[in-house]
Amino acid sequence: MxxxxxxxxxxxxxxxxxxxxxxxxxxxxxxxxxxxxxxxxxxxxxxxxxxxxxxxxxxxxxxxxxxxDPERAVRDAERAIDLADTAANHIALGDAQAARHRYAEAEAAYRKGLALGPGNDWGTQVKLAGVLFELGESAQALALLEAAPELSRGSEWDRRTLLKARILADLGRSADARLLFEDVVERIAGEEARCHYAAFLLQQGDSRRARSILEEVERRASRMDRTQRAAQADMYRWAGEQLAELRRA
Known part of the structure; x- marks a missing residue:
């Protein structure tokens, strides 16, 4: 009591x-x-x-x-736009909508931000390419990526390369996509790139290489603490399920 x-x-x-x-x-x-x-x-x-x-x-x-409160970031961004209708605030709204997988809304926000901005905002153009890819507009996404100026090799270059590999795979350019995946997969921090590559390899019927990639994901995940794995729980669950199927086969 x-x-x-x-x-x-x-x-x-x-x-x-x-x-x-x-x-x-x-x-x-x-x-x-x-x-x-x-x-x-x-x-x-x-x-x-x-x-x-x-x-x-x-x-x-x-x-x-x-x-x-999953809508918090979206509300904060919308509140900021009410206070100041700026390019930065629309881009922040695009980021929040993309994080909620609302790609059509993210596209609209990014395009508004680009229209209000001074131009040559290639970082936002790349974000727009990402949401266009998620919306199935891979040809437009590739055109935006290829229009962006070349970067020196580094983390941003790697992220763009991973996105381009996924776009090329979606467009059926499998050989080009595989070359880019192989080039970038070992350099990007985290396991997202490996999981995307494994999914591509499974679609291509290369189970042996996919299993090798997923076993590396498993090894790396075993060295992470619970908090680190929880941030991408769905991805690690997918990797575990695919690896189990490959081992049974």
């Missing part, structure tokens, strides 16, 4: 704090539904100072906020 009373009091205190501090009131639902767990999440992720320089706290906060 004492525990139940204490839990109820804590929920009330947290709910009052949400209202008085002007925080997103979806926290009220979270607090009431999940009791102590909801209160703990609210205190850790909203009340405690946000400037803690702890990677795990920042990552956990981003993950929970993303689940509790």
């Amino acid at each position: 004492i525990f139940i009373a204490a839990s109820l009091c804590l929920q009330i205190v947290c709910a009052v704090h949400v209202i008085r501090s002007g925080r997103n009131q979806i926290w009220l639902l979270f607090i009431m539904l999940f009791s102590l767990l909801g209160c703990f999440a609210y205190v850790m992720l909203e009340v405690l100072p946000q400037h803690w320089n702890n990677r795990h706290v920042r990552t956990a906060r981003a993950q929970v906020v993303g689940k509790v």
Whole structure:
């Protein structure tokens, strides 16, 4: 009985704090539904100072906020546009919509940002190429990428090359795509590039090379902590399922 009373009091205190501090009131639902767990999440992720320089706290906060309030970034970007109709704010909205896999909305936002900007914003042009690819407009996406000026080799060059490889694969230019995948897959941090390459190889019927790539993903994932893997849980789940199928075969 004492525990139940204490839990109820804590929920009330947290709910009052949400209202008085002007925080997103979806926290009220979270607090009431999940009791102590909801209160703990609210205190850790909203009340405690946000400037803690702890990677795990920042990552956990981003993950929970993303689940509790997935539209937050979109709302923030739309609010910024209401205050100032600038190219930067429209591009930020495009980023937020792309993160939510709303590629048509992201395309519109990026095009508005490019129209308002001074021109030659190749970084945003590449982002636009990415969402056009996701919308199935691979020919347009490739044209944008190829119009962008050459970069010296580095992380941005690698990201563009990975996108170009995926576009070429979608356009049926498999030999060109494979050359680019092989060139870039070992240099990009994280496992996204390897998983895209493995998916391409499976489509091409090269199960042996796909298995080799996925086994490397598995080895690398085993050296990560839970927080690192959770950020791309769906990707690692897909890789594990594909590797299991290849091993059974």
